Amino acid sequence: MLPHKKIELKLQAAVRELLPDADVSAVLVRPCDPKFGDYQSNALMALAKARKLDPRQLAADVVARLDVSGVCDPVTIAGAGFLNFRLIPALLRQTLEAAARGEHLFFDLAANPKTVVIDFSSPNVAKPMHVGHIRSTGIGDALQRVLRLLGHRVISDNHIGDWGTQFGKLLLGWKQLLDRPALERDAIAELERLYKVINAECDAHPARLEAAKAELVLLQAGDADNVAIWREMIALSQKQFDAIYGRLGVSFDVALGESFYNPCLGGVVADLLARGIARESEGAVGVFSDGSLPPREDPFLVNRDGEWLPDPALVRKSDGGFKYTTTDLATVDYRLKTWSPRDIVYVVDDRQSGHFKKLFLIVDRWQPAAAKNTRLVHVGFGKILGDDGKPFKTRSGDTVKLGDLLDEAEARAFVIVSEKSSDMPEAQRREIARVIGLGAVKYADLLPNRQSDYIFSWDKMLALQGNTAPYLQYAYARIQSIFRKSESSSSLVTRHSSLALAAPEEFALAKHLLNFGLTLEAVAGEYRPNFLCNYLYDLAGKFTSFYECCPVLKAETDATRDSRLALCALTARVLKQGLAVLGIEVVEQM
Ligand code: ARG
Secondary structure: OOHHHHHHHHHHHHHHHHOOOOOHHHOOOEEOOOOOOOEEEOHHHHHHHHOOOOHHHHHHHHHHOOOOOOOEOOOEEEOOOEEEEOEOHHHHHHHHHHHHOOOOOOOOOOOOOOEEEEEOOOOEOOOOOEOOHHHHHHHHHHHHHHHHHOOOEEEEEOOOEOOOOHHHHHHHHHHHHOOHHHHHHOHHHHHHHHHHHHHHHHHHOHHHHHHHHHHHHHHHOOOHHHHHHHHHHHHHHHHHHHHHHHHHOOOOOEOOOHHHHHHHHHHHHHHHHHOOOEEEEOOEEEEOOOOOOOHHHOOOEEEEOOEEEEOOEEEEOOOOOEOHHHHHHHHHHHHHHHHOOOEEEEEOOHHHHHHHHHHHHHHHHHOHHHHHHOEEEEEOOOOEEOOOOOEOEOOOOOEOEHHHHHHHHHHHHHHHHHHHOOOOOHHHHHHHHHHHHHHHHHHHHHOOOOOOOEEOOHHHHHOOOOOOHHHHHHHHHHHHHHHHHHOOOHHHHHHHOOOOOOOHHHHHHHHHHHOHHHHHHHHHHHOOOHHHHHHHHHHHHHHHHHHHHOOOOOOOOHHHHHHHHHHHHHHHHHHHHHHHHOOOOOOOOO
């Protein structure tokens, strides 16, 4: 077990002894400013506050029951009741040596694995995947990878938009205007064209709108022709999605699109009506406020001119059609019954936060028993902006297609790689450019706090300096080059080495390596991959300081050299593993 876990368990035991009914799951330790120690816990202050205890007294009482001998120096209490822990050097060394022997990589598998459904990417059929899809796809994929690494059970689900009123228009267009050769050249572009033409016609001529609706009704009634065309549209779109997922290295456990839930929608509405959760209003069916929340926090109310008016979630339209919310309710029901998850996570644009607020509140009312055991989490994110601070667009003002964006990333990286390593064979430069270009785009998207908007900048994300993927990939490749020069493979060296830390830079690097697992846990706990980006950036920085101050291949003694090589190897492994769970590859040479 890793030292921080040992401390955490001992701390939790001491708290439980003192306060038998306390929930100790939030009693955690975190890395802290080296001035104070290696780890810190601020959990006692929250406990004290909730129980109206004196926080410093509580801290003293806990410390009196806390036996961390063999793990830390005597615990110190700071400020309003922080506990500070400093590892004993022998344990630090043992932990590193065990990692060097391959026994762990600074993380423990979760003691209580959770089942998590992650709903992410979820593009719509007949539309191109655009730059915005990198957000949900990249964040969702990083989360599934981190959770899996820690031993949690993940069900990743691509909730594809393959059902809805747009298919009436698409079907009408397909039957009357389809350009077959164009479809074969670029299916999505042709589907988009059909939709745009028919949509404009429908706006201008009510008769066209009626015709489109008639096609939709036929599809919903299972008409063989329309169902066949609809299936073909899905297959064509899926081909495009798969090409992009292949390039990004993203995969899903299931891809249950919206249409999968179609047979359940009538039942959902009937059940909501029967339980009095939904009611009819002007021919439609909706869920209204139940008055349990203050108006300001109640998503089922809107304020117009100082007056609170109902803003229901519609689950059936007056024409009998169902809504996005209805499908999402059926989806929650299915996921609860099929997987009994601890969390259901939706990696979806923050612009849909109103939808999810309503959805989650309806689920609480509709399935109170299940809702107690399952947490619904909207993992929202902000927009990608251009230099002008407006949503990122092409020069001509169109949305940027994701495939084009990835092409450009690889092309730009190829120019950079070719400048640096003109002597490398072209195929190798292409492969490096692929890894660097895709890594740069993914990392730039994972790095900011996901809720903030960020400005898309090729120069910034591809820079070899600064908090970028190429910087981290370069740090990795540089370590590999040390091993090439040392004529000893990294695995051979590390298996036999014993660690001897002396310089402050060695200690700083070693202690930071130990924080890898804590960081992964924080990512998995709060669904924030940016914690890992910042950790890896700090790791590369600490490695650089170490490498500048501590000669490795020219170390004074063989023992020092081996010890430092072991630190190099561990750093490389953590960089590689950390990038891998962000969905980013490395190359041995750049
Ligand atoms: N297809 C939807 C869109 O493009 C996203 C679906 C997100 N997932 C969900 N369960 N609502 O807006």
